[in-house]
Amino acid sequence: MSTIKRAATLVAATAAVTLALAGCSGSTGGGGDPADVNPDGEITPREISWLLSRPADGGVITAMQQIADEYAEDHPGFALNLITTPDRPSYIQKYETLAAANKLPELFDTDATPFAQKLAEQGRMVDVELLLDDLGLKDDYREAALNYQRFDDGSLYMVPFEFQLEVFWYNADLLGQAGVEIPGTLDDFAPMCEELRAQGVTPIALDGQDGWPLERYMAYYPFRMAGPEFVQQLKNGEASFADEPGRAAVEWLYGLGQAGCFQEGFSSTGYADAQAQFTSGKAAVYNIGTWELSNLATEALDPAVRDAVDYFTLPTLDDAATADNEYVTPSGIGMAVNSATYDPLVRDFLAFALERYPEAYAASGALSPTTGVETTIPPGATPLYTRAVEQAGDVGSAIAMPWDTQLDPATNTRLQQELTLLVQGDITPDEFITTMDAALTENISG
Structure with a gap:
């Protein structure tokens, strides 16, 4: 099937x-x-x-x-x-x-x-x-x-x-070789990807097979622009993808796709393979939670990569509605x-x-x-393990909720399918918005 x-x-x-x-x-x-x-x-x-x-x-x-x-x-x-x-x-x-x-x-x-x-x-x-x-x-x-x-x-x-804290792990050596810094704002992602691509490096490793990792990216721009209320309004029919936060997110994701941010064939890449692309030094950035601390903040990592691994939290936007220490912090x-x-x-x-x-x-x-x-702290952990544990004590109360836990199943399934097409460039932002708003209306009224 x-x-x-x-x-x-x-x-x-x-x-x-x-x-x-x-x-x-x-x-x-x-x-x-x-x-x-x-x-x-x-x-x-x-x-x-x-x-x-x-x-x-x-x-x-x-x-x-x-x-x-x-x-x-x-x-x-x-x-x-x-x-x-x-x-x-x-x-x-x-x-x-x-x-x-x-x-x-x-x-x-x-x-x-x-x-x-x-x-x-x-x-x-x-x-x-x-x-x-x-x-x-x-x-x-x-x-x-x-x-x-x-x-x-x-x-x-x-x-x-x-x-958990969901953060962006990155390889400092790969970013340094491309002459780029970690993104200060969400709008810095696409330029970072273009510079990394120019150096022959996969910018971001993504588990596209499971749907939810790409859906996380859809949540980021609205959270920074409008706060956690946007997805609440969206699922209740009080907002639409055509509204400013939704459109901004769609256009941002389309831009990530056009900049080649994710690996070739990302839609068929599974969880373990995406992580392996990062830990082997083939990808520069990997967005995942602290449930992977034992695999990412460990002396067991390849020495060629281990000392270059670091992480940053969700970048912000100018005039953001949420604080820098507020991001995806699920329980x-x-x-x-x-x-x-x-x-x-x-x-x-x-x-x-x-x-x-x-x-x-x-x-x-x-x-x-x-x-x-x-x-x-387990034996063999790198200092990043302790840093992440300590950082858990300094997070804000607003949470960038994962959309797959918020939207109804039918809308969520359609969203994951359409996001892949959007990032691949198979559909335009306007086509995405028209399709998703129709799905949202149908599933809420149904």
Whole structure:
């Protein structure tokens, strides 16, 4: 099955699930009170389940499984059943299908999407703001980590388990040989690419196969020009791609394509290959998050590249609406708590787990979503590792939200397809805008 057909099948399935969910919008699905975060009753151990979309060998699952085992020692009969689907599109389809059938388990992963907000409005998710406050843990969390999980109205229904900084890694030697400096503004990207191309260097390594890395670039110009509100307005039909921030982003991306910023055949390049282009010294810049610190800030890198690797954060614009220290700072997919199955046991386990989790997670070398714990710097790390960890303590509250977590699935799929065509020069900015505004109108009204 082709990529387009697979995407179409997923969109159709998701649309059907959304209609089913809308059909039961008057019910809570047998749920309890989302605001009753400390229910009365006995703590009776049983197996509880967590539907999640995370790497099975990743730090989050490893830490939570360890904590669950500790909890079970004092609560015989308790077990945490991890229902793992790392592939995100497959996970979303499973999650939305179970939601429509009112069969979600005690805990489940979700981004702050319109679909998830509908669940919250139906009373089917525990109010996490109230829960963390009741547990005395809310003030431990980084403001940016909580803000990433919030819905547009500011409500909080997901617990963050990660914290990341998305930055631009670069090879200082390659930039120096081309006689260019790191971009001071977003408008400096295209000239930088042209100079690097003139030296026979691939300017930017891009995982074009997965769609979301290129979509990140679409988010940058509107965030700097208009702030995080633009994508919120866009997905609600209160803004369009033809508006000034949207058009500016489209023309900027088209300009990146014309300047040859990305490698030849970027649309078929996968995640590992894109990273290898940077770490082998074939590409000068690579935009990725701190989840790759162990692979990019390490003595294990090729010595010919290692000492030249550095990073910069999202460049700004003149008269930008956001601060220099505000950029993409995600706290990953969040964990929601099913109000229908929330009881004294679930609360007690969460109280136990969330108190112990930050230290266990930080010990793996990862950035905790909380403050007050020290990330363990692994052996063989370069000074960049420590610098990135320290920089996490100085980020603003506004977040350049990844658009793939904000737009409806049909619009998002079309956006990723059209962005590739735009950057390749197969369509013009005006054609892109006409197509995307039509898709946005159709999917919002539909």
